[in-house]
Each structure stands twice: as structure tokens, then as C-alpha cells.
Amino acid sequence: MYTYMEYLQKCFYKSTNWNEDNIFSNITATSQAILEFPIPNGFKIDSSSKTTDYSASSFTLSNNHQINGSLAYLYSSVPLKNTMGTKDVSLQDAIAGFRIIEPMVRLQPKFNNKAPHSKSSLLYGRMYFPGSALEAMIIKRISENTQLLIKCVNNPHLSKNGTMIVYLQNNTAKYSREFIYSTNESLIGLRCLYNLGTPTSSSTVSSFNPRTIPKFDNSVVSIGTELWFATRSMSPGLSGALRYSTRSTSTGKPLTMTLAINPILGHISSTYTVKTSVASTFCSRYDFNVFSYASNLSLGFELYSYANKKRSDFYNHEIYSSSEENKYLKQHPELQKHHRVPIRAYKHHDNRTIINPIHNLDNVYHINPTLLSTTSGSGHTSETVTTAFQNLVNESDFSSVLKFSTSLNDKVVKILWEGRLRDFLVSTGVKLSLNPVTNTPEFNKLGISFSYAL
Incomplete structure (x- = not known):
């Protein structure tokens, strides 16, 4: 420490x-x-x-x-x-x-x-x-x-x-x-x-x-x-x-x-x-x-x-609530009953929006191929996954x-x-x-x- x-x-x-x-x-x-x-x-x-x-x-x-x-x-x-x-x-x-x-x-x-x-x-x-x-x-x-x-x-x-x-x-x-x-x-x-x-x-x-x-x-x-x-x-x-x-x-x-x-x-x-x-x-x-x-x-x-042992059900997602989600729940108390937080879209640097490219946002990181581009944007996929993992580490409580x-x-x-x-x-x-x-x-x-x- x-x-x-x-x-x-x-x-x-x-x-x-x-x-x-x-x-x-x-x-x-x-x-x-x-x-x-x-x-x-x-x-x-x-x-x-x-x-x-x-x-x-x-x-x-x-x-x-x-x-x-x-x-x-x-x-x-x-x-x-x-x-x-x-x-x-x-x-x-x-x-x-x-x-x-x-x-x-x-x-x-x-x-x-x-x-x-x-x-x-x-x-x-x-x-x-x-x-x-x-x-x-x-x-x-x-x-x-x-x-x-x-x-x-x-x-x-x-x-x-x-x-x-x-x-x-x-x-x-x-x-x-x-x-x-x-x-x-x-x-x-x-x-x-x-x-x-x-x-x-x-x-x-x-x-x-x-x-x-x-x-x-x-x-x-x-x-x-x-x-x-x-x-x-x-x-x-x-x-x-x-x-x-x-x-x-x-x-x-x-x-x-x-x-x-x-x-x-x-x-x-x-x-x-x-x-x-x-x-x-x-x-x-x-x-x-x-x-x-x-x-x-x-x-x-x-x-x-x-810090919070209760998991948040993001429809098909299962992650620990990060500090960002905790702040969102405090601002919207009506969501705390079911521990559900809407999935926020990830916006890339070139202003393209990706809606949740990760199938199960847990520690294993399973990729959902139906939500990822299979064309020449493969570099975009790898960049998105690495950024999502790092953000999840930084925001975890x-x-x-x-x-x-x-x-x-x-x-x-x-x-x-x-x-x-x-x-x-x-x-x-x-x-x-x-x-x-x-x-x-x-x-x-x-x-x-x-x-x-x-």
C-alpha cells in the first residue's frame, strides 16, 4: 500500500x-x-x-x-x-x-x-x-x-x-x-x-x-x-x-x-x-x-x-456493479429494486456507436460474434474489447x-x-x-x- x-x-x-x-x-x-x-x-x-x-x-x-x-x-x-x-x-x-x-x-x-x-x-x-x-x-x-x-x-x-x-x-x-x-x-x-x-x-x-x-x-x-x-x-x-x-x-x-x-x-x-x-x-x-x-x-x-457482492442483471450480462453503475442507481432509485441498469452504448473515437459488443460482460469475456463486424473492421473489434476491459478494471469498485x-x-x-x-x-x-x-x-x-x- x-x-x-x-x-x-x-x-x-x-x-x-x-x-x-x-x-x-x-x-x-x-x-x-x-x-x-x-x-x-x-x-x-x-x-x-x-x-x-x-x-x-x-x-x-x-x-x-x-x-x-x-x-x-x-x-x-x-x-x-x-x-x-x-x-x-x-x-x-x-x-x-x-x-x-x-x-x-x-x-x-x-x-x-x-x-x-x-x-x-x-x-x-x-x-x-x-x-x-x-x-x-x-x-x-x-x-x-x-x-x-x-x-x-x-x-x-x-x-x-x-x-x-x-x-x-x-x-x-x-x-x-x-x-x-x-x-x-x-x-x-x-x-x-x-x-x-x-x-x-x-x-x-x-x-x-x-x-x-x-x-x-x-x-x-x-x-x-x-x-x-x-x-x-x-x-x-x-x-x-x-x-x-x-x-x-x-x-x-x-x-x-x-x-x-x-x-x-x-x-x-x-x-x-x-x-x-x-x-x-x-x-x-x-x-x-x-x-x-x-x-x-x-x-x-x-x-x-x-465492495458490492450483488450482481447486476444486464439482461444477458452478469457483472459486478462498478462505481459508475452505483452512481447511476443512486440517481434512479426505482431501478434498485431489480438491480437493472440500462446498457449504455460505447462510442468510439470516430463517432461510430457500438451497442454492447460483449456477450457476457464477466471475467471470462465471451465475444458475441453476431454483434461484431467480420469485414475489414477487425482492428476496430480488438480496440473495442481492450478498451472495454480496461474501463471495467478502472471502474470496478x-x-x-x-x-x-x-x-x-x-x-x-x-x-x-x-x-x-x-x-x-x-x-x-x-x-x-x-x-x-x-x-x-x-x-x-x-x-x-x-x-x-x-
Whole structure:
């Protein structure tokens, strides 16, 4: 679960059209969210408030062997009007999970020159107690595609009482570049990510003809690398990664595959993540070392639960009521008795109207061939199905999510439940491992955290 400050940072990126998925460090973010999710340790409560559209504060208190706390502040030069509190926020926005990688879109130059957020900035600071540990972050947008990110940590337990990392990031539809410098070991780094294919213009997206778009436009292939060099210890670092993300043209379900290689350490890691339904995701990862021949297989899944267990009978349709349908029922109480909502027509970008092209709008997605064109508009069919699936995921009203991951070689099992309890977001989980001596399971982590934000 994201902290409230992390959530505001993501809203800042969305408000300023900054694509996080186009950064090399996030190339395996989907598999990490399902396999390497953190488990709360002890008891923790977080209370946050957005005083204005430009500023917010957060207070955290935890009890893990001793009482600790922190106080944080955030300021944004861009009004964060698209944020919500823990009572109304969607779980898809509050919890790290499957990321749908969108095809590349190049903004028009005239839009870039007049963009009001081309010089936007974000300031963040946190103070921990007891003790004198501090952390800060500055995000300064230099241009529409370039920003400066500075992270600082001040802690008496660190070498020279702290460290600072500077990122100069350039993010475009075709590629992204990062120049990194850290005061720790005087580390210098370079990250690059290149997207194969030709980016689509934003004007083309708003007025495209689906017959002219091939099916592979739903796929995104990205290849990247990172180079590191510690000037003090004269130690180099090198790694590369490949990501392939696509969506099925028949069901609209997305999947992501990645391959990461570290030639210096001889480590190879491959992942496969697929959204098997609107409310479930499965992920697998295989790690192998060419020097030691050590290998490991990790498996994980996440399963969402709907807030409203009653299904809505859409004549021949059977889906869980999304937030949009719930709003419609509130406006028309006479329909609540039978839980029936009229089927709304889907309007495509070229102003053609399609009346419900999906026969059974459930997690399986059965296609009704009598309602789909069998002529040259096959590209239109695939575009409609993928859009319908994504809209259904975004509009679904979920109340909780259950995450599970295990590793065969490490013999570790992690279980995490995150959901909404009244006005709070709750996260609780456990981490179990097998004792190598007694071969009995033992608890490594066990905790619960509460988050409240206005």
C-alpha cells in the first residue's frame, strides 16, 4: 500500500503528464508489486490531511520494539485536485499492483510550449523521532520532458551523517535517459530505456481510423540498460532489461513479460505476469545464475474482492456493479429494486456507436460474434474489447485485495490483506519461513497498519 505522500507524488506525475512506466527503474515494477510486496512489522498508524490543493501533511506513529514516529510535509506548485482521501480513493490507485503499459503517444509541440506544468515543482520533507533523522525530496520540472530529482537523507548512523542522490531525467515517448550521481562512494550512473516502434501522435489518437491501426499497436516493447561506476572503490556495474507488454485482441486481458540480465554477477531473471480476470493477477519469476548454477522459482497472485457482492442483471450480462453503475442507481432509485441498469452504448473515437459488443460482460469475456463486424473492421473489434476491459478494471469498485507469494528455493511464504475498513485503509500480513534446522515454520514478520487521510 502506498503511503499518502507516495500517493500524492503519483498524482503529481499524472497532473504533469510524467510517465513513470517509461523509466528504467520501473521496468519490473509489476512483478515486484506482486512478488516482493512489503509486510507490515508491528503496529503502525498514519494520519494525513491535504490542507489545500497545494500542500499536505502526514503524521505516522509505529510500535515495533519501541515507539517511533515521523512528521512529513509536501508542497506542489501544481494543484492536486485529482486526489482523494482514504474513504473515497480507489484501491487500484492506493495499492501497488498490475500496471497496464500504454502505447507510446507523442504530444503535439504546440501543447508542449503552452503546457502550464512545464516548470512545475514538488517539495517534500520528513522528520523522524526519536532521533534526528531527516529526509527530503525535490522535483523540479525543467521542461515538458526533463526534470531534476534530488533525494537527501540525514542520519547520524550513516557515513558523513547523510547522503544525497541527484537524478537528471529526460522522458519522451520514444526513449528515456537518466544521469545519476550519489555522494555515497561518489557513484555515477546512466540509465537508458528505448521503446521499439513509432510513437503515435496525440492528434492521431483523438481522430484515428481503427482500420488503419495494426493489431501489434496494442503491444509495447522496451529495452534498457544501466551503467554504474563508483569512483572511490573503482567498482563498475552493468545490467540490462527487456519488457514486452501486450493485450489480447480477443479478451482484452493484458500481460507483461520481462527479462533482466546482470553480466558481471551472471544473474538472469525472467518474469511473466498476466491479468487473468478483472479481479485477479498471476505472476511467476525464474532466477538463474550462470556462475553458480543456482536457480529459484517464485510464484504470486493478487485477488480483489468487490465492495458490492450483488450482481447486476444486464439482461444477458452478469457483472459486478462498478462505481459508475452505483452512481447511476443512486440517481434512479426505482431501478434498485431489480438491480437493472440500462446498457449504455460505447462510442468510439470516430463517432461510430457500438451497442454492447460483449456477450457476457464477466471475467471470462465471451465475444458475441453476431454483434461484431467480420469485414475489414477487425482492428476496430480488438480496440473495442481492450478498451472495454480496461474501463471495467478502472471502474470496478473493490473493497479489498489478497496477495500471496512464495519462493521455492528460499522456502518463504508471504500473505498480505489490504482493504477498506470504514474510513481507514488497513494493511495486515504475515511472512513465514522454514527453519533450516528444525524444518518447522516460523514467523519472520507479523503486523498491521492503519491509514487515514482527508
